[in-house]
Amino acid sequence: MKKKLLLYGTFLRLRILMNFQYPTSYWLGFVGQIISYGATFCTIFIAVSSFGSLNGWTADEVLLLYAFELISYAIGAFFCFHPSTGLANNIRSGAFDASLTKPMNPFLFQILNYGQDAAYFSHFTLSLCVMIFALVRIGITPALGNIVAIILFILGASAIQGGFLVLCSVFSFKMVNENPIFTLFFESKNFLKYPISIYGSGLQVLLTFVLPLGFINFYPSQCLLSKESGVFHYQLGIITPLVGVAVFVVAYLLWMWRLRHYNSSGS
Amino acid sequence: MKTLLEFVKAGFKQRIIYRSSTLWGLVASTLTLFLQIRLWQVLLSSAILQDDRTLTDMVAFLVINALLASLTRCDAAGTLASLIGDGSISCSLTRPISLKKQVVCEQIGVNLHFVLFTVLLPAAVAIVIYGIQLPDVSYGLLFAFSALLGAVILFEIQYILGMVAFFLTTVWFASFYVSGFMKLFGATAIPLWYYPDWLANVCYCLPFRYITYEPILIFLEDAPNPLQTIGIQLLWIGALLFLEQLVWRRAERKLVVQGG
Amino acid sequence: MVQIIAENLVKEYQVPDRDPGLRGAVKALFHPRYRGITAIDHINFSIEKGEIVGYIGPNGAGKSTTLKMLSGILYPTAGSVTVNGLVPYRDRKRNARQIGVVFGNRSQLYWDLPVIDSYQLNRRLYDIPDAIYRENLAYFTEIFDLGDLLNQPVRLLSLGQKMRATIAGAMLHSPEILFLDEPTIGLDVTSKLKIRDFIRQINQKSGTTVILTSHDMGDIESLCERIILIDEGKKKYDGPVLEFENTFGGNYSISFKAVSARPSQFPEGLTLREDNAPYYVVTGNEKQVRLSDAISVINQLGIEELEMKNQTLEEIINEYFG
Known part of the structure; x- marks a missing residue:
């Protein structure tokens, strides 16, 4: 156990050292990401507040919704963004083969060796601030129950975000030149800027059971706000942590399955 | 001119290879456009804000925005950074054609491909479904010219940011600034007419709204004075070109000192 | 002692077979057709502990494929390999601890960080006991002449320095077997000579078995007594270099x-x-x-x-x- 922790600590240290090799770039990036995502928050707020509400959701509530999306993305992407989006490139360059000569679970190696990108601290900081701002304005009390629920929701949602990144990367084993599934995933997340109850019920069912993106932010927010909206009961959000575990496990198993195929076919 | 066309072709051809990317890109852009339309449908149907803007206006805004955004897509910053990063900048600098023109022309090729195969179809469908009125010929021409100037403004901004790579070696963050400013000050996400007055006033002092927003107003025949818009666009281009020269001088000095 | 055995080793790749043009692309979408390409065709060899074997052949002959099967990256289609009694693809992690692998065209060090940081990671990754780590680090620092390089970011090293640092990194856990895939690719003559010298020293000091692929026959002549020659996946020659020269030269x-x-x-x-x-x-x-x-x-x-x-x-x- 102690050895595992030491190994993990070494990986983390290396990643952080790498982030701060170019401190000016790091901080310019930090500010840039805050500006970019901050602009998204602003435009969402302006749009909803100039109409008063969106399908029964106030501007503050929509801010909370998007804050859930961004904070879980910050955590999920912190671990999984580079290991997933970089996989195709690593397979082409041979770095992936080299990583398979290490005495370690290959999936875990990818996460620890390429993940943990400190650039996501900016997403995290911004979305945490917006979340607190929105929660205060909505009037949700900082009771222990609420805080525990929020943390569990965020963890579950982060696992969904990370899991989806890994799922996209499963296609990279086949499409080593360019994997368009990532574009599709990032574009699909545009659904999550606003409550999914504004879409038809078919789409809502799709985003709940087939591609459970709704559990990233819609169901957790709905649950927290006790808000009836959309085709399912607002308490569906309770299972968010379970959905998170399920998505990540499925993603992991598919990744390992594709790896075995890669081992036997070399492609 | 012929060499320039070759660069355009090269950019276009680069993208032809990735057929499945193109297909999925089409799916993604269709999805995004109709998602946005759906959002505005819901917003506009809430009766709280009585607005003379109709859904058709809004759809026109979104469609033209999508078309212009894809035509003016530009990663000059990224391109410059990778050229500088792997040292191939010196190779590009030895070609008998300016670096800037190479970058521009390749980008035009890439964008033409993108518009043709991924955005044009959903945009056309939306135009037909929602019965969007095309502007008359004179406004149409003014719109096209203004949109072109908008693209030049965006490119100049990107190019100047890209040159930061000469000083910092990495510029991965440049795209975040551009996208943030475009969204907030360029009104690419929601039209300026919904902005609170103070923020709208801030936008008036910055170049970003002249990239896609003002051309769209001309398209909607909503611009009080299109010629004035074009005039301001030209002024901004002049100012940015001047700034670019300043940065380039310093970058060149840097390049000489470090030997690339 | 026989350390590496390959018996009737076969590796087939399935590659998509597609008619040209758009019609072909659409057809491939619904009825993907594959055809097998035999990269390794019934190869047999056994390698003794402490040997340096040159594994040579033209591009695409199957050299890398073989090394990948020996290191557990690829599974054989048929036949078997054992490395020190382990089946690499079944026991990949345990096998990884007893081999060192260097891909010449690919540095396994962290580009932006000082060399020593990558070594620290290997120390934890391979769970190297402190005493052995220190001893090996001192030894390789000396023979590879790494003293000043250890604290420099990898990106500032020359190609030759990088290769030396990479090989040292692959040897820190004292593997019994070392696979070198094109270790001198792109290096100048002096650097090549140094690398050859190091490989010889490592082999002599601890009896490390070395399998080496190279396009530079100078490497092979100066290091290997034995070569295995393959072409289009088939073994063409296996024996002493001298005998090969006498027979075919x-x-x-x-x-x-x-x-x-x-x-x-x-x-x-x-x-x-x-x-x-x-x-x-x-x-x-x-x-x-x-x-x-x-x-x-x-x-x-x-x-x-x-x-x-x-x-x-x-x-x-x-x-x-x-």
């Missing part, structure tokens, strides 16, 4: 300057290659006319200068694969 060329006018007759069995009187070049082969015999015959013609050249391994290989 033996061509030589002799250049000389004649004293008198044109010699009336050139020795039998030799071919006149260049005729710039009074300078001549003749070539022959050991199997027809022994080099010593050829020289004594030429000497009788009355000559001033004489220079002879034996065919290099490189030339033999090139000719062999023609």
Whole structure:
């Protein structure tokens, strides 16, 4: 156990050292990401507040919704963004083969060796601030129950975000030149800027059971706000942590399955 | 001119290879456009804000925005950074054609491909479904010219940011600034007419709204004075070109000192 | 002691087979067709502990594929491999601890960080006991001349320095077996010589078994006593380098300057290659006319200068694969 922790600590240290090799770039990036995502928050707020509400959701509530999306993305992407989006490139360059000569679970190696990108601290900081701002304005009390629920929701949602990144990367084993599934995933997340109850019920069912993106932010927010909206009961959000575990496990198993195929076919 | 066309072709051809990317890109852009339309449908149907803007206006805004955004897509910053990063900048600098023109022309090729195969179809469908009125010929021409100037403004901004790579070696963050400013000050996400007055006033002092927003107003025949818009666009281009020269001088000095 | 065994090793790749054009692309979407390509075709070999074996063949012959199967990255389609008693693909992690792998075209060090940081990671990754880590680090720092390099970011190192640092990194956990895939690719002559010297020292110090692929026959000649030659997935030769040279080589060329006018007759069995009187070049082969015999015959013609050249391994290989 102690050895595992030491190994993990070494990986983390290396990643952080790498982030701060170019401190000016790091901080310019930090500010840039805050500006970019901050602009998204602003435009969402302006749009909803100039109409008063969106399908029964106030501007503050929509801010909370998007804050859930961004904070879980910050955590999920912190671990999984580079290991997933970089996989195709690593397979082409041979770095992936080299990583398979290490005495370690290959999936875990990818996460620890390429993940943990400190650039996501900016997403995290911004979305945490917006979340607190929105929660205060909505009037949700900082009771222990609420805080525990929020943390569990965020963890579950982060696992969904990370899991989806890994799922996209499963296609990279086949499409080593360019994997368009990532574009599709990032574009699909545009659904999550606003409550999914504004879409038809078919789409809502799709985003709940087939591609459970709704559990990233819609169901957790709905649950927290006790808000009836959309085709399912607002308490569906309770299972968010379970959905998170399920998505990540499925993603992991598919990744390992594709790896075995890669081992036997070399492609 | 012929060499320039070759660069355009090269950019276009680069993208032809990735057929499945193109297909999925089409799916993604269709999805995004109709998602946005759906959002505005819901917003506009809430009766709280009585607005003379109709859904058709809004759809026109979104469609033209999508078309212009894809035509003016530009990663000059990224391109410059990778050229500088792997040292191939010196190779590009030895070609008998300016670096800037190479970058521009390749980008035009890439964008033409993108518009043709991924955005044009959903945009056309939306135009037909929602019965969007095309502007008359004179406004149409003014719109096209203004949109072109908008693209030049965006490119100049990107190019100047890209040159930061000469000083910092990495510029991965440049795209975040551009996208943030475009969204907030360029009104690419929601039209300026919904902005609170103070923020709208801030936008008036910055170049970003002249990239896609003002051309769209001309398209909607909503611009009080299109010629004035074009005039301001030209002024901004002049100012940015001047700034670019300043940065380039310093970058060149840097390049000489470090030997690339 | 036999350490690495490959028996009837076969590796087939499935590659999509598609008609050209858009129709082909659409058809492939619904009815993907595959055809098998045999990269390794029933290869057998066994390698003793402490050997340095050159594994050579033209591009695409299957060298990397074999190394990947030995390191557990690829599963064989048929046949078996064992490395030190382990089946690499079944016991990939345990196998990883007993082998060191270096892919020449790919540095496994962190580009932006000082070399020592990558070593620290290997120390934890391979769970190297402190004493052994310190001892190995000191040893490799000395023989690889890494002293000043350890604290420099990898991106600032030259290609040769990077390769030295990479090989040292792959040896920190004292593996019994070292796989080197093109370790001298792109290096200048001095760096190549250094790398060869290091490989020899590592092999001599701890009896590390080395399998080496290279396009530079200089590497092979100076390091390996034995070569395994493969082409299109089949083993063509396996044995001592000298024997290979004797069997497939033996061509030589002799250049000389004649004293008198044109010699009336050139020795039998030799071919006149260049005729710039009074300078001549003749070539022959050991199997027809022994080099010593050829020289004594030429000497009788009355000559001033004489220079002879034996065919290099490189030339033999090139000719062999023609």
